[in-house]
């Protein structure tokens with residue numbers, strides 16, 4: 001029986017990186033029936049709303065989706081499709097593993113951390129309005145319930161993945177009530193995990209510490225806006241937006257997607273790096289229990305980037321998306337060569 005997985009190619013470089021990813025996943029032999037749906041601008045072009053109800057129904061029914069980036073035009077009254085999708089499916093966990101990749105030269109070696117970001121509230125609740133012309137107000141929503149559930153997810157993840165240390169990132173010295181509540185909820189959850197080391201760190205200090213020595217961190221846990229910013233900072237530590245995977249997870253569905261956006265500057269030019277989406281697909285394969293296939297793809301990425309001959313422009317190479325994809329497929333180890 002093939003797996004039914006919803007595929008949202010997105011727009012910009014989305015169709016290019018999803019096509020490359022599907023090719024590599026299919027080369028592992030895992031049987032997947034891809035149920036393709038447009039979303040965002042691609043849906044509007046087909047006369048549908050940005051989040052077509054049949055697409056949401058498909059993700060709810062099949063529970064797993066692989067998603068390419070979706071453009072959000074600035075200042076056109078177009079609400080973010082990405083935020084809308086997370087809200088509609090209550091994908092409250094944003095999980096982004098950040099790892100040093102072989103052959104990708106960066107300032108720091110041995111980065112191995114995970115960023116957990118609360119995905120449904122904070123300033124991204126989207127509650128802002130004009131008070132009087134020239135004055136706008138944006139509301140930062142923090143609830144005890146949402147803070148506790150993201151903290152619980154992060155602590156459970158740390159427990160099962162053998163991670164030892166959780167850093168809760170905040171700015172409670174200034175946002176005493178909102179960040180104070182987030183911190184308090186994390187402390188309450190932490191009390192159930194006395195075997196994990198927990199520390200609290202102001203966001204500004206954390207940003208500096210990440211740049212100085214990211215290897216000191218293991219799991220980072222924070223509210224929405226801080227997570228958005230710091231996770232991009234973290235991707236810069238290991239080679240940029242083209243190489244960092246991500247997942248948005250709720251209790252009933254999970255959507256796997258790269259950290260980067262639709263990169264309109266290179267869209268349609270066969271230049272995009274599909275690694276981030278491909279590694280997101282590896283997270284997806286593990287989510288459905290196809291651990292060996294995930295590992296085979298990770299080893300192929302390691303081999304191709306490690307050899308340094310075939311790589312896309314963002315990593316200093318000259319290869320096209322297609323050439324890189326073909327090199328990955330050729331470098332896939334046999335199933336017996338890897339252990340999950």
Ligand code: NAI
Nearest residue numbers: 069070071072073082241242260261262263266272273314
């Ligand atoms: P972006 O991530 O699309 O691009 C930033 C820079 O990184 C650009 O120079 C781009 O060429 C480069 N880049 C990004 N991904 C790359 C890849 N895979 N390979 C090679 N180079 C890559 O960020 P930007 O320009 O701020 O956003 C563009 C659009 O994407 C906006 O409409 C934004 O709202 C949307 N976006 C969507 C996201 C999603 O669907 N999850 C996430 C972030 C942004």
